[in-house]
Amino acid sequence: METEAHVYALAVSASVLLAFYPFLMVMLSFCRDVLHSPAAIQAIYLGLRDFYAGEPGGFLVRNLQPWMVPQLHIASMFLLLFTANGIFEPLEVALNRAWGVTKNRTYLKNQLVSLGLIFACGGLALLSLMLTAKNSAWVSGVARSHTMLAGWMSQLVFKLAALPISMLALFLVYWLLPNRPVEPRRVAPVAITVGLVLESLKYVNLLISPYLTAKLKHEYEPFQISVTILLWSFVSAMVVLAGAHWTARQDRRDPLS
Numbered sequence: 505m506e507t508e509a510h511v512y513a514l515a516v517s518a519s520v521l522l523a524f525y526p527f528l529m530v531m532l533s534f535c536r537d538v539l540h541s542p543a544a545i546q547a548i549y550l551g552l553r554d555f556y557a558g559e560p561g562g563f564l565v566r567n568l569q570p571w572m573v574p575q576l577h578i579a580s581m582f583l584l585l586f587t588a589n590g591i592f593e594p595l596e597v598a599l600n601r602a603w604g605v606t607k608n609r610t611y612l613k614n615q616l617v618s619l620g621l622i623f624a625c626g627g628l629a630l631l632s633l634m635l636t637a638k639n640s641a642w643v644s645g646v647a648r649s650h651t652m653l654a655g656w657m658s659q660l661v662f663k664l665a666a667l668p669i670s671m672l673a674l675f676l677v678y679w680l681l682p683n684r685p686v687e688p689r690r691v692a693p694v695a696i697t698v699g700l701v702l703e704s705l706k707y708v709n710l711l712i713s714p715y716l717t718a719k720l721k722h723e724y725e726p727f728q729i730s731v732t733i734l735l736w737s738f739v740s741a742m743v744v745l746a747g748a749h750w751t752a753r754q755d756r757r758d759p760l761s
Contacts, residue, residue, distance in 0.1 A: 517737035
């Protein structure tokens with residue numbers, strides 16, 4: 505509830521907004537040009553609709569069709585790495601603050617750790633997409649004559665693949681990003697808990713999406729989608745920081761020998 509937490513979360517969400525579109529462009533072009541997997545592209549769309557319910561998700565999918573995505577270029581990769589690195593700078597400072605660490609990494613060391621986390625989390629996201637794509641093909645074959653059943657099963661398969669992988673990504677962030685040794689068994693439970701909370705937020709979004717979409721369209725019409733991404737990134741960042749604070753507080757109360 506301290507002001508600093510809101511400042512850190514806002515900095516993280518602003519970096520997410522900058523990295524969001526380049527990340528999707530790179531992932532889509534990689535699935536199209538390298539993997540040659542239309543099913544993986546459909547898995548990306550499924551993930552967008554899952555996290556951004558209603559009109560925002562539909563808008564993003566309509567504007568990220570394969571023919572709108574340019575060829576994969578090295579320059580695009582470097583742009584993604586530069587913008588995505590910005591997510592981990594305020595996040596490291598916030599995690600250090602939660603753990604009581606007074607000295608942050610130097611900029612160069614932070615960039616190296618961030619680069620490793622980007623590749624690790626990006627690889628996990630790609631693994632989630634491939635698992636979803638592989639199983640979606642099987643689901644389509646099984647429920648070919650039942651469109652609603654096929655859609656429901658595809659959503660279930662996506663969640664079964666994405667949820668554990670997102671928990672693993674959270675575990676890596678909690679474990680490796682603070683500038684101090686962190687006992688893995690301290691952060692494993694909180695990574696699972698935060699992953700479940702973030703998953704539950706999707707259902708909250710589903711419930712309030714019609715009202716929120718109408719409100720943002722009235723107030724921010726040209727920037728409605730950008731504000732939606734920023735708001736949900738801010739809420740997610742606050743949840744992640746709350747998990748870090750909870751773990752650090754438990755560690756101070758019950759230190760491991």
